[in-house]
Amino acid sequence: MRKIKLVVQYVGTNYCGWQKQKNGKSVQEVIEKAILKVLGEPCQVFGAGRTDAGVHAEGQVAHFETIANIYPPKLYHLINTALPDDIRILNSEEVSSDFHSRFSAKKKTYEYKFYVSDTILPLLEQTQTRVGYEFCYKKAKKACKFFVGTHNFSAFCASGTKVKDTTRTIYSLKLNKVSEKEYSLMVCGNGFLYNMVRILAGTIIEVGLNKKEASDIKNIIKSGKRELAGKTMPAKGLTLKKIEYE
C-alpha cells in the first residue's frame, strides 16, 4: 500500500462541493471514479479543504492509498485522462503513511474576489461577486487587521454548525486592489469554520460600504454572535488557493 498526495485544481460551479453527498455530484466522487477507471481500484480520496458548492480550488490537496505499481510522479497524467475539463490533478507524489491531507495541514490560504460596479460586468460576474460602487477600499482595508491572531470565531461560523472548538488562528488577511474595479481578499490561517471566509469577506465588505465600522470588529468577535457579523458572501468569489505542510 502506498500513499499518494495529489494537488487538485477545479472550477466549483458544476459541483455540490468537494465532499460526497447523496444528492449532487461532488469533486471527490468524480476523482474517485476517475482513479477506479484508470487503476481498476476502488479508493477513498481525502481532501484537505471541504470546499462548498460553487467554491473553486487552485491548489486543493488530497490523498489516497493504492496498491498500483505506478511511478507516482507520472500518476496524475493518467488520472487526468479520466477527468472532465473542470477538474485536473496538477501533481502527484508518494508520501509517508502518516501523512493526512487534512490533519497534517499547517496553513490554508483562501482568496475571495469581488468587483465594484453599478452594473453587472459579464466578464467578471462568473467568478466574482459584485459590490456597489459606494465601496470604500481604504475603510475596508482598515478592518482586516482586527481579524489577525488567535480568536474564537464563533460569530463567523454558519449558525447551526456542530463544532466544539471554534478557535482558529489567522496568520494574515490582506485586501488588495487588483485592477480599477477588482479586489482580492487573501486570508491564511490554520483552519476555517464552516462559511468562515465568506462571512469574513461579508463583514469586511460591509465596513467598506459604511454599514459597519472597522472598530466594531473586535466587539463582533468578542460577542460570538453570528447576527452581528456581515452576511455570507456568494460561493463563486471564493477559491482555495493552497494548503501548506511542514
Add this chain to the structure above:
Amino acid sequence: MRKIKLVVQYVGTNYCGWQKQKNGKSVQEVIEKAILKVLGEPCQVFGAGRTDAGVHAEGQVAHFETIANIYPPKLYHLINTALPDDIRILNSEEVSSDFHSRFSAKKKTYEYKFYVSDTILPLLEQTQTRVGYEFCYKKAKKACKFFVGTHNFSAFCASGTKVKDTTRTIYSLKLNKVSEKEYSLMVCGNGFLYNMVRILAGTIIEVGLNKKEASDIKNIIKSGKRELAGKTMPAKGLTLKKIEYE
C-alpha cells in the same frame, strides 16, 4: 429620431457571435429584443465589431435609433433590466445622426489570452487557450514587430472570405506576460479581416513553439498564402477590448 451609442460587454460562450443568424442566438438579437421589451419599439442595433461565436467583448460599441423620449445617459440601466447576466450595456449616450458604430470607428483593440502548461488548468481553461510548455516567450515577442504597419493581410484571413481590400493597418501589437503561466497578446488596428486576430495569435504562438521563425513573418505576409500562416486559435481566448472614435 435620436441616435444612441451603446458600450456593450458580453461573455461570448453561449452565443453564435454578435451578428444575427438563422440558426443560433446572437448578441445583437438578444439586445434588440431587450430594447423592444423596454421601449416597445422594434429597432436595429449595429455593432462595431462582428465578433464570432465564442468571442467575448469588454467594450463593444453599437448604435440604434429610437423615438423614445428617455434621457440617454440613463437608458442603459433600463435595457439592462431585460438582458441576461452574460450581456450588459455599460454606457448609453446620444450621438449625432452621422455617427456609425462601425464606419466611424478609427481604432479597434483586441486581446488574445493564452496560458502555458503541460496540463489543462481548469481555472484558466474556460477563457484562455492552452499552449504547450515548450513555448518561448522571448522568441514569440520578437515576431510581433513584423506585423505592425500597413500590409496586405490576405495570408491572415480565413480562406473563402469574400472581401475585396485585404489591406489593414496595425498600430501596435504587444505580447505581455501576465503571470507565471498567462500571456496576453494585445493588438490595435484600423480594422481586422475575418479570423485575422486569431490567425495572428496562432502565427506568433507557432514562433514561440519553434515551429516558425520570427524572420519568416515578412515573407508570409508577402506571399498572401493562408497556408503559410499559423493556425486559427480557438475563439474563447479572444476579447474585443475597445473601439475608439475621433
